[in-house]
Amino acid sequence: MAQPVQGQPNVQRPMLAPQTDPVMQARIEADFKPVYLAVGGPGHAFAFCQPHKVEKCDMCKLDFTALNRISKIFITNPNLRCPPPPTVLQQKLSQAVTNTKEEGNTLYKHNKHREALAKYNMAANIAVQRPPWESSALFREELSTVISNRSAALFELGDYLGALVDAETVVSIRRNWPKGHFRKAKALVGLRRLPEAEQSVSLGLQFEPNNTLQGGASKTHANTEGE
Numbered sequence: 001m002a003q004p005v006q007g008q009p010n011v012q013r014p015m016l017a018p019q020t021d022p023v024m025q026a027r028i029e030a031d032f033k034p035v036y037l038a039v040g041g042p043g044h045a046f047a048f049c050q051p052h053k054v055e056k057c058d059m060c061k062l063d064f065t066a067l068n069r070i071s072k073i074f075i076t077n078p079n080l081r082c083p084p085p086p087t088v089l090q091q092k093l094s095q096a097v098t099n100t101k102e103e104g105n106t107l108y109k110h111n112k113h114r115e116a117l118a119k120y121n122m123a124a125n126i127a128v129q130r131p132p133w134e135s136s137a138l139f140r141e142e143l144s145t146v147i148s149n150r151s152a153a154l155f156e157l158g159d160y161l162g163a164l165v166d167a168e169t170v171v172s173i174r175r176n177w178p179k180g181h182f183r184k185a186k187a188l189v190g191l192r193r194l195p196e197a198e199q200s201v202s203l204g205l206q207f208e209p210n211n212t213l214q215g216g217a218s219k220t221h222a223n224t225e226g227e
């Protein structure tokens with residue numbers, strides 16, 4: 001058995017804390033705001049606001065949605081020791097989104113709008129499974145394309161309000177994509193909210209300077225082309 005050498009007691013040295021920059025530390029302290037959270041939910045790993053026990057609370061101005069989403073991923077994948085780097089993408093997931101969406105597009109082109117809608121719902125459910133540490137740009141692109149097509153299907157089914165809600169989602173996650181604005185304009189026309197429709201068209205045109213007004217909201221041909 002090895003004996004500790006005299007003068008060098010066999011004790012673990014405490015980990016040296018990294019040198020702190022006092023100015024940086026002061027800034028961190030100045031920004032520090034205590035958050036009153038409660039934990040619970042699946043695996044005691046979900047955060048809630050303390051007074052109201054909700055994940056997203058307007059009164060407390062707290063939103064633990066993203067945190068709990070990551071938490072859930074770790075709970076459901078116990079073998080995942082740490083998130084892979086953000087450059088690692090799940091190609092299978094992209095393929096599944098594309099395939100399901102294209103099945104929807106085929107149905108859409110055959111005027112089977114209700115069946116197409118079901119496929120777009122499915123594709124959206126797949127798209128949102130992308131873990132939050134993977135590329136958010138890809139996530140937004142995939143999801144917005146599917147939701148945009150779903151907006152078109154809802155429009156064809158006469159659900160203009162549903163079409164509008166979807167179009168607004170598209171615009172919110174992919175603002176510089178003209179199609180979202182034109183979808184929104186179409187839905188607004190369906191709802192007879194013409195001044196707002198006009199605003200959406202002109203906003204959409206800002207992101208697509210070569211487009212003409214005729215090619216935008218007033219035509220129905222552009223529903224699923226190329227997406």
Ligand SMILES: [Zn+2]
Nearest residue numbers: 049052057060
């Ligand atoms: Zn609260």
